[in-house]
Amino acid sequence: MIMATLTFWGAAQQVTGSCHLLETSHGRLLLDCGMFQGEPATEQLNHRSFPFDPRAIDAVVLSHAHLDHSGLLPKLAAEGFSGPVYLTGPSYDLVELMLKDAAFLEMKDTVWENKRLERAGKPLVEPLYTLEDVERLLGQRQALDYEQPTEVLPGVTLRFRQAGHILGAAFVELTVNEGKHPRTLVFSGDLGNRFSPLMQDPQAPPHADMLLLESTYGDRDHRSLNDTLEEFRSILAAAHAKGGNVLIPSFAVGRAQDLIYWLGKFHREGALPQHNVFLDSPMAITATAIYLRHRKHFNHDDAEFDRAIAQGWRAWLPQLTYSETTEDSMALNRVDGGAIIIAGSGMCTGGRIRHHLKYNLWKKDTHVVIAGFQPNGTLGRKLVDGAKRVTILGSEIAVKAHIHTLGGFSAHAGQTQLLQWAKAFPGAKPALHLVHGEPEAMQTLQQRFAETDWQANIAAPGQTVKL
Known part of the structure; x- marks a missing residue:
């Protein structure tokens, strides 16, 4: 059999590069096809050949739109994958935004790299x-509602369930009749x-025989939300008192919208002294519009927000200005102080935030708020770890700004939340495999599960397990 x-x-x-291959007697299905992000050596993995034949993949199930889960789908299609990509309705919209942006940046980076290689007399490179x-690839999308059972391979039924991570995020339930x-x-x-101020809580899990569990924060819990918000208020007050800018590197999808929510909340409490909040990211601006279109998926916990958001984001946060063009962004470099600038990327590895850091990081009155996970090797991680000097866009910059880490804004479940969610599985404990985490985080979470007599396997690259 x-x-x-x-x-x-x-x-x-x-943490990154999500990709898991399910094989049955009737076909082959990928769970996610994500991009590797972080150190240059890690990102180089994106250019290697797939360890399977893309032409032999019958379907892809996409958990959500973030690039570390979706970013290699165009490469998969370019190399022969022609099947459907199943995803939720909001992810249908968001993945188009994210993949087009990724392709634009890939082409731009390739042009610059080839100029350097040509001057050195070295072979040129092709974009990813x-x-x-x-x-x-976008023509292969098939949007499904949450809870909608769909046969994605003969004998394999898919249901998306609410994961509460970003708009459209789902955890995946696959029933295999084999x-x-x-x-x-x-x-x-x-x-x-x-x-999360906007997203619904993750649904309780159904019965399962096998669980693939993320472990990004498997070794720690986030700081309490109340403490995080209080620190955020104090940072804004301190920056206002000294006249410095507040720079917030932000992921365009999820984090930017949460930040707008909390700044609007502060405004209504009289706790937002800054008169200008700039969202300096075309991608985040478009994502914010997509969030507005799909606001029925919000948690609806805040009636005042629900009433305001029906009129748009500026009805909630009047200080909000969208910096859409390059000229708009460059003009912010002439803002000496008193502004909040939210810009991509969240890990400070690209996007407009690098320019703002170059112009502000050496100023002692600047405050930089790190509000998301920073993988090893990223500029954001170097700032969090206390680097005194960094290189940005070819220039060495002294770090004199105040660097703050606000862990309570994470869109990921912390250790306790992961344990609680996994322990809610009804019936016998499923076979457990930990994915999506750095080794230390995975080992810590594995130990926590062992304390409850639940043995967790730390998934290894290329490891195959039977369902």
Whole structure:
């Protein structure tokens, strides 16, 4: 009898590059096809050949739109994948935004790299993928509602369930009818923080025989939300008193919208002294509009916000200004102080935030608020770790700004939330495999599960397990 198997090809003992291959007697299905992010050596993994034949993949199930889960889909399509990509309705919109932006940046970086290589007399490089590859892939999307059972392979039924991470994020339930008894696989995707101001809480998990559980924060809990908000208020007050700018590197999808919510909340409490809040990211501006279109998926916990947001984001935060063009962004470099600038990227590895850091990081009155996970090797991680000097856009910059880390804004579940969610599985404990985490975080979470007599396997790249 042929048994269904699962092979871990990404986000195995690292956070990014989500990619897991389910094989049954009737076909092959990928759970996510994400981009590797972080140090240059890690990002180089994006250019290697897939460890499977893309032409042999029958379908992809996408947990959510973040690039570390979706970013290699155009490459997959360019190399022969022609099947459907199943995703939720909000993810349908967000993944188009994210992949087109990724292709634009890839082409731009390739042009600059080839100029350097040509001057050195070295062979030129090809982009990871092009906008044409993205367009091809986007034509393969199939949007599904949450809770809508859909046969994605013969004998394999998919349900998306609310993960509470970002708009459209889902954890994946796959029921595989192979052999004498059906088997159920649950893939957590990225589980959300229950204190998210906009997103619904993750749904309780169903019965399962196997669980793939993320472990990004498997070694710690986030700071309490109340403490985080109080520190945020104090940072804004201190920056206002000294006249310095507040720079917030932000992920365009999820974090930027949460920040707008909290700044609007502060405004209504009389605790927002700054008169200018700039959202300096075309991608985040478009994502914010997508969030508005899909606001029925918000948690609706704040009636005042619900009433205001029906009229748009500026009805909630009147100080908000969108910096859409390059000229708009460059003009912010002439703002000596008193502004809040939210700009991408969240890890400070690209985007407009690098320019603002270059112009502000050496000023002692500047405050930099790090509000998201920073992988090893990123500029954001160097700032968090206390670097005194950094190189940005070819210039060495002294770090004299105040660097703050606000862990309570994470869109990921912390350790306790991961444990609580996993322990809510009804019936017998499913076979447990930890994915999406750095080794230390995974080992700590593995130990916590062992304390409850639940043995967790730390997934290794290329490891195959039977369902």
